[in-house]
Amino acid sequence: MIKIAMPVFGDRISNRLDCAENIQVTEIDNNKIVKQEVVKMYNDNQLEKINLLIQINPDTVICDGITEICNIKLAEKNINVIPWIQGNSKDIINKYLTGKLYSHTENLITKE
Numbered sequence: 001m002i003k004i005a006m007p008v009f010g011d012r013i014s015n016r017l018d019c020a021e022n023i024q025v026t027e028i029d030n031n032k033i034v035k036q037e038v039v040k041m042y043n044d045n046q047l048e049k050i051n052l053l054i055q056i057n058p059d060t061v062i063c064d065g066i067t068e069i070c071n072i073k074l075a076e077k078n079i080n081v082i083p084w085i086q087g088n089s090k091d092i093i094n095k096y097l098t099g100k101l102y103s104h105t106e107n108l109i110t111k112e
Contacts, residue, residue, distance in 0.1 A: 002028045004096065005058035008038065008089050017053075017063040018046040018070050024089055025056055031097055046070075054079070062092060062101075 004027075006013055007020030014020040020041060027035040039056065041049050050073050053061065060080040074081050085092055085101065095101040 001034070002060070003056070003058045004028065004060045004062060004093070005053060005056055006062045006089055006092065007064075011088055011090065013062070013064050013086060013089055013092060016065040016067075017061070018049055018067055020049070023053060023056065025058065026093055028097070033093065033097075047073075050074070062096065 003025060006024045006026070007017045008014055008022050008024045009020070014022075023039045023041060025035075025037050025039055026033055039052075041052060043049055043052065046067075047069075050070050054073065054077050058079055060082060061074060062082045062085050064084060064086050066081065066083045071081055071083075082101065092101065
C-alpha cells in the first residue's frame with residue numbers, strides 16, 4: 001500500500017505546500033486507488049501544517065512549490081517529495097499510476 005499526499009485547492013494542486021488549506025490523501029494498492037480523502041489544514045502556522053502532514057505519514061508528497069525547511073522536514077521522515085507539479089489532482093494521480101508524471105525540474109518520475 002502506498003499513501004500519497006497532495007496539497008489541493010479545489011480540484012487543482014496548490015501553488016505552495018506550506019500555504020495549502022487542504023491535503024488530498026490517496027491510498028493506492030496494486031496500482032489502484034483504494035481510498036481518497038481531503039484533510040483540512042486548520043492551522044495557519046506553516047511549520048504546524050508540515051507537522052500535520054508528517055502525522056498523515058505519506059510515502060510520497062506531490063506538490064508544486066516547496067520551501068527548503070519543508071523539504072528538509074519531510075526528508076528527515078523519509079518522505080519522498082515530487083516537487084514542481086501543476087494541474088488537476090485527478091490527472092496527477094492518474095499520471096503517477098501510469099508512470100507518466102513529469103516534474104518541471106526532472107524527467108520522468110518513477111513510482112517506488
